[in-house]
Amino acid sequence: MNKQDQQQFFREIIKQHKGIMFKVARAYCSNEQDRQDLMQEMMIQIWRAVHKYNDQYKISTWLYRISLNVAISFYRKNSSRAKLYTSLNGQLADLPPDDAPGNEWQLNLLEQFISELKDMDKILVILYLEDKSHAEIAEIIGISVSNVGTKIGRIKDKLKARFSQLKY
Structure with missing residues (x-):
C-alpha cells in the first residue's frame, strides 16, 4: 500500500469507526480533556499501524485492539495523577x-x-x-x-x- 492509499484508508477508518475510539475513551477517561488526549493518541497509533493492517481480520477487531491497548497505557500513565483528586x-x-x-x-x-x-x-x-x-x-x-x-x-x-x- 503506497502512502496515498494509506492516508485514504486511515481517513476512511476514522470516519467510519470513530465511535469505537470514543466509547473506549469514554470508558477510560472521565474528563473531556483527557478523552480528547486519548482519542488523539489512539489516532496516532492507528496511523502508525495502518500499513500493518491484515484484511484477514475485521477492521473493528483491529481497531478495538489498538484502541484498548492505547487506553490501558494512557490510563496507567495518568492514574497516579488521578489519585491526587x-x-x-x-x-x-x-x-x-x-x-x-x-x-x-x-x-x-x-x-x-x-x-x-x-x-x-x-x-x-x-x-x-x-x-x-x-x-x-x-x-x-x-x-x-x-x-x-x-x-x-x-x-x-x-x-x-x-x-x-x-x-x-
Missing part, C-alpha cells in the same frame, strides 16, 4: 439529583461503576455493550470464548451488587 463526585453520584430523570442517572452510575472496574473487566464490558459476540470478544482480547462468558457473568454480578448497595 478526592473522589467526592463518586460519593455524590450515589444520590440522585432532584431533577435527574431515572434512566439518565442510572446510566451515569453505570458509567461510573464501569470506570471503577479493572482494565480487563472494562474492556469486556465495553465489547459486551457493543453487542459483540463472545467469539469476537475472545478474538479481540485473546482469551477463550468460555472464559469470556464466565468473566462477563462475574462482571454483571459485580455491577448488580454495586447498584443494590445504593440507598434511594
Whole structure:
C-alpha cells in the first residue's frame, strides 16, 4: 500500500469507526480533556499501524485492539495523577439529583461503576455493550470464548451488587 492509499484508508477508518475510539475513551477517561488526549493518541497509533493492517481480520477487531491497548497505557500513565483528586463526585453520584430523570442517572452510575472496574473487566464490558459476540470478544482480547462468558457473568454480578448497595 503506497502512502496515498494509506492516508485514504486511515481517513476512511476514522470516519467510519470513530465511535469505537470514543466509547473506549469514554470508558477510560472521565474528563473531556483527557478523552480528547486519548482519542488523539489512539489516532496516532492507528496511523502508525495502518500499513500493518491484515484484511484477514475485521477492521473493528483491529481497531478495538489498538484502541484498548492505547487506553490501558494512557490510563496507567495518568492514574497516579488521578489519585491526587478526592473522589467526592463518586460519593455524590450515589444520590440522585432532584431533577435527574431515572434512566439518565442510572446510566451515569453505570458509567461510573464501569470506570471503577479493572482494565480487563472494562474492556469486556465495553465489547459486551457493543453487542459483540463472545467469539469476537475472545478474538479481540485473546482469551477463550468460555472464559469470556464466565468473566462477563462475574462482571454483571459485580455491577448488580454495586447498584443494590445504593440507598434511594
